[in-house]
Amino acid sequence: MMRLIQIEWLKIKSLKALWIMTALYFIALIMVSVGAKSGLDFLTAKGMDFNGINPSIVPLYAYDDLWQNLAYMASFFKIFPAFILIISMSNEFTYRTHRQNVIDGLSRSEFLLSKMSFAAFLALLSAVVLLLLGFLLGSLHSDVRGTEYMFQSIEFVLAHALQFFIYFTGAMLLVLWIRRSGISIVLLLLYTLLLERIITGILRLALSWDDVINFFPLRAINRLVPNPFGKYIFQETQTFLGLQDLAIALLWLGLFTFGIHWQLRKRDF
Amino acid sequence: MSETVLEVAGLSKRYKRIQALQALDLEVHERSVFGLLGPNGSGKSTTLGILLGAIHRDGGSYSWFGQGEAHHLRKRIGAILETPCFYHYLDAESNLRVVARIKECSEEAIPAVLERVGLSNRRKDAFKTYSLGMKQRLAIASALLGDPSVLVLDEPTNGLDPQGIAEIRELIVELAAEGRTIVLASHLLDEVQKVCSDFAVLKQGKKIYQGSVAELNEHEDVYIVNSNDREGLKSLLSEWSFVKQVKEREDELYVQVTEAMGAAEFNKKCMDKGQALTKLIRQSGSLEKRFLEILRQGQ
Incomplete structure (x- = not known):
């Protein structure tokens, strides 16, 4: 396994687009998580309120809310690292190096594992940064301190890593199928920002199929870290990782992995 | 092996x-x-x-x-x-x-x-x-x-x-x-x-x-020859062991030999037997021809 990770690392370490995208993602993540507080203060200054609540008193960085808050905000940026994976995979097809790798003695499964190890690495790296940000912001702003609170709900950091990994696996299947980075990136953007929302919107409003929409891939992935902010305006809010949500998300992980495997087996390199 | x-x-x-x-x-x-x-x-x-x-x-x-x-x-x-x-x-x-x-x-x-x-x-x-x-x-x-x-x-x-x-x-x-x-x-x-x-x-x-x-490569040497005494030349060629095949065309004989020799030597052998050649062409690049022949046969 170490060998497969090394191979991927040698391939990508001098790829400029990779570093730009990675930097972009982490800057966005840090800016939003640190800047969210200032944003709320700004809203207060503008005289805005949520049903009579002053936005600046929302305890964004208070344990144990903090982990779900941060993970939820981070989920909006998962498309950046997904782009990196798409680029690194489509490079292989463009340069036909995926073929040369196999000719040189890599099995197709090893090729796949090598790519997936990179996806897992990015998801874990993001989780580690989230963890560090959480401890930093918590120690600066949280009014409750102490280890008994700090580690509560910390499972959302793991949920974040899993969420990213499943999303990356989906992106990988897409690029394996399309084989071109441009089209894959546009399709992923369209689906993530628009398409699934439109489809589930129609299903919910026109057909009232509320149960079905939770099975859509993006929604299933997003529900690993549900929107936590409703509770601040007294809406019913899920503040735990639901077992059913986890099961549906893992089902998609299985489907994506199976799809990738099938693409690799079926097609000529 | x-x-x-x-x-x-x-x-x-x-x-x-x-x-x-x-x-x-x-x-x-x-x-x-x-x-x-x-x-x-x-x-x-x-x-x-x-x-x-x-x-x-x-x-x-x-x-x-x-x-x-x-x-x-x-x-x-x-x-x-x-x-x-x-x-x-x-x-x-x-x-x-x-x-x-x-x-x-x-x-x-x-x-x-x-x-x-x-x-x-x-x-x-x-x-x-x-x-x-x-x-x-x-x-x-x-x-x-x-x-x-x-x-x-x-x-x-x-x-x-x-x-x-x-x-x-x-x-x-x-x-x-x-x-x-x-x-x-x-x-x-x-x-x-x-x-x-x-x-x-x-x-x-x-x-x-x-x-x-x-x-x-053995098939390489081909001579295209003719003489005034066509029949005599034909029978002479058929006696030689290094001649693999003789094909008759309109005004020439197409001779495949298994032994590599120069045109001069081939000419001398004919002269020694009293055959004066009126035409002698040694075909080079016949490997190419042989290849094309193989491709044709494969059809």
């Missing part, structure tokens, strides 16, 4: 409408330089693609080193298929480092193989800045990593200038002399003749000929 490095039995492949390979059988022995000869689109690259795990086959089997098809066996083979495939943004050294990790061989061999193909001074430059000849040489350097006993080369001189072609051929001959087994696909008869010991001819996915290059 030396050991069999590669055995292919009944290999078939069909792309949607084209039968790319039909029940191909091949056997490549240790230390031979085996040429896979055929016009473009005859199935050479498909064959090599299947043998190297890149293309799925529909039927048949193959075996490397008598051990089957497992992917790890390919680590002992140095191969380039069609165009050289490398990461454009990486330099030569980094590209070879990736290959070394895949082949699980030491990176220490990298400077030596780069030196061998004359790329040492460009080793820190990105692949995308290379000329076609340099890309091809890097591909050969990559194939040499891990000191493989078998090399598979698909059209290694494609797109090179005459000097580049000569260099690559010289390198192949050197590599063969080191005792490596080489499988070389080419559409150039001349190339196969210059570097190979054995060869097979493919046409539309079928093997239509297999033999040694030495055998093929």
Whole structure:
């Protein structure tokens, strides 16, 4: 396994687009998580309120809310690292190096594992940064301190890593199928920002199929870290990782992995 | 008989409408330089693609080193298929480092193989800045990593200038002399003749000929002759053991000989027997003709 990770690392370490995208993602993540507080203060200054609540008193960085808050905000940026994976995979097809790798003695499964190890690495790296940000912001702003609170709900950091990994696996299947980075990136953007929302919107409003929409891939992935902010305006809010949500998300992980495997087996390199 | 490095039995492949390979059988022995000869689109690259795990086959089997098809066996083979495939943004050294990790061989061999193909001074430059000849040489350097006993080369001189072609051929001959087994696909008869010991001819996915290059060369000498005493000349030629075949055409005789001799010697032999030739042409490049003949027969 170490060998497969090394191979991927040698391939990508001098790829400029990779570093730009990675930097972009982490800057966005840090800016939003640190800047969210200032944003709320700004809203207060503008005289805005949520049903009579002053936005600046929302305890964004208070344990144990903090982990779900941060993970939820981070989920909006998962498309950046997904782009990196798409680029690194489509490079292989463009340069036909995926073929040369196999000719040189890599099995197709090893090729796949090598790519997936990179996806897992990015998801874990993001989780580690989230963890560090959480401890930093918590120690600066949280009014409750102490280890008994700090580690509560910390499972959302793991949920974040899993969420990213499943999303990356989906992106990988897409690029394996399309084989071109441009089209894959546009399709992923369209689906993530628009398409699934439109489809589930129609299903919910026109057909009232509320149960079905939770099975859509993006929604299933997003529900690993549900929107936590409703509770601040007294809406019913899920503040735990639901077992059913986890099961549906893992089902998609299985489907994506199976799809990738099938693409690799079926097609000529 | 030396050991069999590669055995292919009944290999078939069909792309949607084209039968790319039909029940191909091949056997490549240790230390031979085996040429896979055929016009473009005859199935050479498909064959090599299947043998190297890149293309799925529909039927048949193959075996490397008598051990089957497992992917790890390919680590002992140095191969380039069609165009050289490398990461454009990486330099030569980094590209070879990736290959070394895949082949699980030491990176220490990298400077030596780069030196061998004359790329040492460009080793820190990105692949995308290379000329076609340099890309091809890097591909050969990559194939040499891990000191493989078998090399598979698909059209290694494609797109090179005459000097580049000569260099690559010289390198192949050197590599063969080191005792490596080489499988070389080419559409150039001349190339196969210059570097190979054995060869097979493919046409539309079928093997239509297999033999040694030495055998093929035997058929080389053809004399086109005539004399005023046609019948006398014919009977004289039929007496000689080195004459393989005499074909009669309108105003000439077409004589195939098995023994290489100059036109002067042939003329002298006829004069000694009292036959004055009115026409004597020694046909050169008849290997080409022979090849075309094989292709025609395969139809």
